Amino acid sequence: MSWLRSLSDRWRTLWAKLSIHRAQTKLSACLASATLDELPELLLRLLSLRVRVDPAFRRNVEGCEVSYVLRTEDRSVLLSAIIGRGDLEVRTGAINNPDVELVFEDNEALERLLCRPGPRPERELVAAIIRDELRYLGNPNYLNKLAYLTRQLIRELQAPAAPARAEIRPAPPAAA
């Protein structure tokens, strides 16, 4: 069945390449908005696409297995991200027994953690924790790792010459 998996991987990579530009545009618009609507999902989905198509991002998740749940206190936003097999999969809804659970008051609080330095660089993670705007359960080093990747993504997105679709090199299929 390995040929089937390989075919599926190739198809997903192709789909990611086609989708990435639209995802970037959506995230940029979101970050420029006052309400930051759908920020968690847009951010994680774009990261997932970059991991799939960009070897520079992919090698950050190779050899790593960790699952995240990101949610608001009232669970009106509830997302899961699963890193494994060199891939980052984003799901709507919770998963059982995640390694790290991040509970955030609102999208602004999440932005402070995952997008800084971004459009609101004066905000601080620690201040958010102290004000109970963010709390986590589990190993925060995995949040640090995720924040490193998302901040890199945001920096590239906001750089004058963000990588265009054509410039992104195809990645090899994910390791089985």
Added chain:
Amino acid sequence: MSSSARITTITAPLERDRITLSDHRLAHVTLASMPRVARLRARQLEAKAEICIERAKLITEYMTELADAHAPAAIVVARRVRHYLSRRQAIFRDDNLLAGSTTSKQLGAPIYPELLGLSIWPELDTISARATTPQRLSAAEIETLNLEVFPYWIDETVIEILRARLGKPPPLCLRLLEKLTFYACGKVGGVSHCVPRHERVLHEGMDALIAEAQARELDIELSRELGDADAEAQVVFYQAAQLALRGAIEHATALASKARALARAATDGTTRREYEALAEVCSRVPAKPARSFREALNSLWLNQIALHAENANLGLSPGRLDQVLWPFYQRDVAAGRLTPAQAVELCCCLWLKLTDNTALMTETAELLGGGVGSTPALTLGGVDGHGRDAVNDLTYVLLRTAELMALPAPVVNARYCFDVNDLRYRDRLVEVIVNADASVAIHSDVADIETLINQGQRPEHARDYAIVGRAALVSSGRDYAAASAITLNLAQAVDLTLFQGKTSRGPEQIGPYTPDPREFSGYEDFWAAFATQLRAQIERAIEINELLSRVHQDLLPTPLLSTLFEGPLALGRDLLRGGAVYNSSGATHVAFPEVCDSLNAIEVAVFRDGRATMAELIEAVRSDFAPPYTQLRDDLVHNMPRLGTGDPVALRNSNRLLDLIYDVYQSHTNYRGGPYRPAYWTTSHVSHGELFGALPSGRRARRPFNPGITPTIAATPGGTGALHELLDALASFDSRSIPGGAAVELELGPPRPGEDRRLYLERFATLVEDYFRQGGMQAQFHLRAQPSRPHCDLETGAVISRLPWSSERRR
């Protein structure tokens, strides 16, 4: 017997020829007369901090490729220390007369990934260019950290190992630690705050330590019975000690080889001779006994470097340099091989070496803590183990060094024992402070020794104390005090009392439920609830410290540091297992002045004078004194008794608080069988203050707390009070209830234009003398023209205070 009598009891004749300098100021030695030092100093001042990944990379390489998963932790640690020391670069960056450096950078911030190193992960790409004190990293270094180093340690840091052990959900003591504002535990970042004993390495060499460890290992191997776990642990300790010591020697050998190569490549005779001298020194020490002052200095420095391979660069302090190095200095000067001026130059070189590293700082920590962290502390003067005057020529050499270098680090702690030390020494101390605004804290031997004796230390050990940071007291090389084990924010206990175990900021029940303070009938009810909340906070901090300590014991033993303490080699037991002679844990506190003032305000404003109801005070605190509570705040700020005055309410509440804290800590025994010793140092007061809300004292939210026990305001409305009243109030504290030491930071107005300088210095010296004779423990003076904290006018005896939190500035 009175405390001063216990110290001055002379049991041995005074050493002759201690003071031979014709000019104890050494005025002829200047930066101009030492162009090498002037150049190196200028270079150091200009150096930009760079993150050094060398240790992180090499120990990760060891752990991923070479470590034996079945080996005991002590062996793993020792082998990786040796791996790093023997493979790290041998660097000669400049013409400093001493060889070696703690990192591969000019001013390096080393990463300890097993501790807190991973906290910079999100900032890897921005830390080089951040606005406040950037720490540079190259693209290649970022890649190494991101893809090789950090992924290995992601689940292997001390705190994460503890979290995994504790399972889900984490206990409250861990959750409060992670909330950052209740308490901090030093063990998350390392166990380095101590003063090792360098004498044995200097006099006998590391080879002698290795030989002793070898012999003891053999003894046990020959006599132990099968299955004797204690004997097995001793054997492991001795093997680990040998491995780590060999690493230290191998690094010195590599430095010697490099120096020889540089000498061969040198094109001029002077450079060649200097490298040859460095090669000779590093071939000799630290393996063999030092034969000269220079070899002794370099041996001590190479010890310090090796210790940083095992332990984080947080307050690892060399101790009483004027005592440790005195025999070598005295011998060289007597033999005509060394002049005091040459000694000053060598000491300046050591000064620069001691400041060759800085703490790794995340952006938030930098913003909140302002770069506090790695500074090692030196101790000078005082009495010796017999209670005799210990001040010698080298004390004056080192004071001249501090005066000429005039750097914020290393911290200099000068011990002064009135009635024993010469007044000339006391006067020289204040002169150095005025001349250089040097970072010198003055300590009273009488108060400090008494408190250590009260903790069960033998008088001769207590007299041989040194200081970690600016206030933590330890018997040199005997007392593994784990200073900084706990940093507890006292202000939280006030908040929790006002809100019945919750804080003003959140709904979570954090402290025990205590009655509604609005229904208290008197101040004693409030005090009882406050004591309940504070006791609970302290007990949680102790609980998490004990849990973290077990992780250190199991996974991060300190075989190398242990060999430099009295006890572990004889017992075959690591410091972390109680191998030292004394095994205390230090717990320092922030917001002591603000909490004293809050207790005073509650007692007087609410319960004695009825100026406000408790309900009003609670709402005022919750709203950060927003209208309609601005007038109440004015009343609280200007009309309530304050710490630092002779007001009976202020004196009673401050002494009562000290006693409560002392009793709670001393009723606990730490994981090494030692006591917890409360302290009040200059640490984290800015960050905790910036993160904290308003207080009943009238302090508004998010303003820095005052350092140590430094009062927030002087006696009278308008902010002008009596200097002697302030110092008398502080000196009235029983030093025995402050066994970990306390810091007072005061400002002095500098001499006015045309003011008689001699008179100014005399007044300053008298101030110190009087304070210590009244019972004061420690004081640090900063010369400032503009006041920012209690500001003393020596001429008028007034204190001009500006509340550190009165400004409207917010971050």
